[in-house]
Amino acid sequence: MNRPWMPLYVGDYLGDTGHLTTAQHGAYLLLMMHYWRKGELPDDNRQLAKITKLPLRTWCEYRATLQDFFYEGWKHKRIDAELEKMMRVSAKRAIAGQKGGIGSALARMKLENRAQGRSAPARAIAAQTFGEAAPDADHSHPHKNPCSDESVSAERSGPQARAEKPAIAVSAELAAYVARRTT
Numbered sequence: 109m110n111r112p113w114m115p116l117y118v119g120d121y122l123g124d125t126g127h128l129t130t131a132q133h134g135a136y137l138l139l140m141m142h143y144w145r146k147g148e149l150p151d152d153n154r155q156l157a158k159i160t161k162l163p164l165r166t167w168c169e170y171r172a173t174l175q176d177f178f179y180e181g182w183k184h185k186r187i188d189a190e191l192e193k194m195m196r197v198s199a200k201r202a203i204a205g206q207k208g209g210i211g212s213a214l215a216r217m218k219l220e221n222r223a224q225g226r227s228a229p230a231r232a233i234a235a236q237t238f239g240e241a242a243p244d245a246d247h248s249h250p251h252k253n254p255c256s257d258e259s260v261s262a263e264r265s266g267p268q269a270r271a272e273k274p275a276i277a278v279s280a281e282l283a284a285y286v287a288r289r290t291t
Contacts, residue, residue: 114144115190128173135160135167136174140187147191149182156182210285 125133142159143149150156157167178184 111145132170132173135162135170136177143184143187151181210282214286
């Protein structure tokens with residue numbers, strides 16, 4: 109997993125590391141950064157010396173001091189907690205993104221269904237007439253704004269274009285989600 113940044117609680121860090129030398133600070137920070145990126149540290153002096161960019165002899169001198177910041181070998185309590193928190197947040201965001209995507213898909217499906225279910229109103233030119241209307245005449249009409257985007261696009265595309273649009277494939281997960289939301 110890509111972890112481009114790491115939280116560092118400066119007050120806590122400085123409070124716990126006031127006894128370290130400058131070189132030990134550097135080594136400890138490099139160990140923490142490696143741990144953050146990889147999720148673990150090796151239990152091998154040569155590899156740890158490479159991670160800290162120290163000569164092996166210097167690493168061996170610093171090892172006991174730096175080991176005190178870790179438990180059960182080379183595990184780090186604070187970083188483990190932060191990694192777990194990051195994974196929870198990442199999972200929540202992934203779920204929210206999926207729900208948002210499903211919501212967008214539902215909205216698109218509704219628009220497509222409406223567009224496919226309606227026929228474009230025929231344009232008529234009415235002549236001015238005088239007299240009474242037939243008692244059984246149907247005077248209902250859709251109350252649409254003739255200048256709306258939907259009316260204009262329907263005029264441009266015609267009934268054939270709407271009929272040719274492919275249906276949207278729906279996965280079983282999406283169908284179940286839709287069923288839960290509509291009932």
